[in-house]
Amino acid sequence: MNFKRNIVITGGAGFIGSHVVRLFVNKYPEYRIINLDKLTYAGNLANLKDIEDRPNYKFVKMDICDFEAFYRLMQEEKVDGIIHLAAESHVDRSIKDPFTFARTNVMGTLSLLQAAKLYWESLPEKYEGKRFYHISTDEVYGALEMTHPEGIEPPFTTKASSGKHHLAYGKDFFYETTKYNPHSPYSASKASSDHFVRAYHDTYGMPTIVTNCSNNYGPYQFPEKLIPLFINNIRHRKPLPVYGKGENVRDWLYVEDHARAIDVIFHNGKIAETYNIGGFNEWKNIDIIKVVINTVDRLLGRKEGEDMDLITYVTDRLGHDMRYAIDSTKLQQELGWEPSLQFEEGIEKTVRWYLDNQEWMDNVTSGDYQKYYETMYGK
Numbered sequence: 001m002n003f004k005r006n007i008v009i010t011g012g013a014g015f016i017g018s019h020v021v022r023l024f025v026n027k028y029p030e031y032r033i034i035n036l037d038k039l040t041y042a043g044n045l046a047n048l049k050d051i052e053d054r055p056n057y058k059f060v061k062m063d064i065c066d067f068e069a070f071y072r073l074m075q076e077e078k079v080d081g082i083i084h085l086a087a088e089s090h091v092d093r094s095i096k097d098p099f100t101f102a103r104t105n106v107m108g109t110l111s112l113l114q115a116a117k118l119y120w121e122s123l124p125e126k127y128e129g130k131r132f133y134h135i136s137t138d139e140v141y142g143a144l145e146m147t148h149p150e151g152i153e154p155p156f157t158t159k160a161s162s163g164k165h166h167l168a169y170g171k172d173f174f175y176e177t178t179k180y181n182p183h184s185p186y187s188a189s190k191a192s193s194d195h196f197v198r199a200y201h202d203t204y205g206m207p208t209i210v211t212n213c214s215n216n217y218g219p220y221q222f223p224e225k226l227i228p229l230f231i232n233n234i235r236h237r238k239p240l241p242v243y244g245k246g247e248n249v250r251d252w253l254y255v256e257d258h259a260r261a262i263d264v265i266f267h268n269g270k271i272a273e274t275y276n277i278g279g280f281n282e283w284k285n286i287d288i289i290k291v292v293i294n295t296v297d298r299l300l301g302r303k304e305g306e307d308m309d310l311i312t313y314v315t316d317r318l319g320h321d322m323r324y325a326i327d328s329t330k331l332q333q334e335l336g337w338e339p340s341l342q343f344e345e346g347i348e349k350t351v352r353w354y355l356d357n358q359e360w361m362d363n364v365t366s367g368d369y370q371k372y373y374e375t376m377y378g379k
Contacts, residue, residue: 003032003056006079010064010112011086013037015221016135018047019259020083025051027263032056034077036070037086038063042222044364064108067115074119082116083266084109084134087193090224091139091186095318098185105189106196109134113200120206132197132208133266138251138276140191140212141174142181143321146249156329158280160257160339160346168282169249173327174212176274183319201272209269211262213277214326217346218255219353223365227347230289231354232361234296234307244316246286249323253279254346257339264337275335278326281343286311291344295351 011017012035094101151167182188200206294304
């Protein structure tokens with residue numbers, strides 16, 4: 001079967017990647033979607049059971065650091081588009097093992113870039129019709145000051161903004177022009193990979209795009225991350241470890257809204273541009289934890305707030321950035337995207353999904369994850 005496009009999505013068995021793969025497979029039957037994933041602890045093909053038999057979908061198990069294997073894949077599949085999501089992404093793990101993050105996030109990205117360069121430059125049309133889209137994080141920008149800890153009215157509102165809690169904790173935001181200032185091994189590795197992607201455009205003319213996104217939440221997220229970790233712990237009445245005083249602020253975006261943004265940018269974004277993707281939803285960690293507790297308690301038939309006593313304050317993480325807040329105005333004005341799922345609705349959907357899919361949670365929290373959890377937080 002001849003396909004209009006042959007697109008590789010790296011990290012497609014992971015949290016964000018699986019949502020992007022599903023969207024592209026369902027929306028573009030004329031595209032061949034190749035899901036390339038090493039299947040590390042956070043990669044799970046069960047995330048894509050509903051599309052695994054689609055004629056335009058193919059899974060390839062591969063390490064993105066394997067340059068020769070990826071170059072052969074480019075040739076065999078005639079790849080004309082790459083959406084690069086594969087990455088080590090948990091800050092706590094990067095503090096304990098920075099070498100793994102440098103290998104995957106920096107050398108892995110470089111491996112993909114060089115293979116794409118060599119293959120595309122060997123074609124008669126060269127880079128025409130090709131695209132290398134690199135997904136990154138807002139953490140590369142460093143941290144914003146929390147100049148208004150009481151919260152002030154933000155300068156923008158979208159359909160996704162919380163109906164009950166729409167605040168900003170400072171007047172400054174991350175813009176596409178914000179200088180990089182990474183503070184963790186994870187964010188340093190992502191900043192380096194961003195620079196390599198831009199360098200391949202500036203040096204070789206490769207058609208690249210970079211996006212920097214805020215915190216995502218939603219189904220299929222590995223439970224080392226805050227929201228699924230706490231949903232699972234509340235269900236089993238285990239302690240909820242909160243760093244410091246829980247005052248750190250993050251901007252939250254529902255994962256399917258992020259997948260829609262990736263779709264829009266891949267097809268319509270300008271080459272060599274950077275786009276910020278944010279949810280316009282700033283929350284202090286302690287406040288979002290309380291929302292999750294109330295939602296889980298209610299859906300489990302418990303009294304709302306019954307499990308607040310599970311909150312356990314622990315020593316703050318090294319180099320813990322105080323505030324992240326993304327300004328996505330450029331993406332909104334140039335490409336017409338904005339987050340659409342209202343925050344409270346998104347949290348409700350997310351909690352329901354994890355409570356309804358306990359088998360998925362049990363499978364991913366067994367074995368090595370349990371050892372990691374006990375190392376980080378105790379039994």
